[in-house]
Amino acid sequence: MKNLTNTLLIALTISIAFACKKNDQAAENEEHMDHQEQMDHSTMDHGTDSESTAAVSFENMEVSHVINSYLDLKDALVETDGEKAKNEASELLLALEKSNLEGKEAMEAEVKNISETTDTEVQRTSFDVLSNQMAELAKASVLTEGKLYKQYCPMAKNNEGAFWLSASNEIRNPYFGDKMLKCGSVEEEI
Incomplete structure (x- = not known):
């Protein structure tokens, strides 16, 4: 029973760590996309022509x-x-x-x-x-x-x-x- 509890705790810890890492990556990707969008808009804001x-x-x-x-x-x-x-x-x-x-x-x-x-x-x-x-x-x-x-x-x-x-x-x-x-x-x- 103790081994099962330890195994479940380890699995749960890994799952939480993986989920947190995935959220961090999603936030980082979103931040990168926001930055890219701002760059695109700032380029466009310099006028309608190059x-x-x-x-x-x-x-x-x-x-x-x-x-x-x-x-x-x-x-x-x-x-x-x-x-x-x-x-x-x-x-x-x-x-x-x-x-x-x-x-x-x-x-x-x-x-x-x-x-x-x-x-x-x-x-x-x-x-x-x-x-x-x-x-x-x-x-x-x-x-x-x-x-x-x-x-x-x-x-x-x-x-x-x-x-x-x-x-x-x-x-x-x-x-x-x-x-x-x-x-x-x-x-x-x-």
């Missing part, structure tokens, strides 16, 4: 900072978020003011217009002029990391058409946002 997380680098660090700030502004306009665009424009304005870039005054004027309003239609008007200035800056500079695409929407500006720069060849239209998110084409790789 360009939000893609930075470009130029030989001149001032150009890199200005172009990457411009790309952040473009992303805010893609989201049709006037407040965010205003904030991004303020950051870009600071980057321009601190730089010694040729022609920065003309860029500053357009960025200042964007930074003074949350009206995305007004912001997009200045963004059009700014985009052409940024394209000239990028073409005159040496790109050392990443890719930059000049993209075009023929329907922007009441069907006059407008350009913008993107770090992705995927079209995300800053002139129409979610109304016509994918309207446009890549005109050139810089």
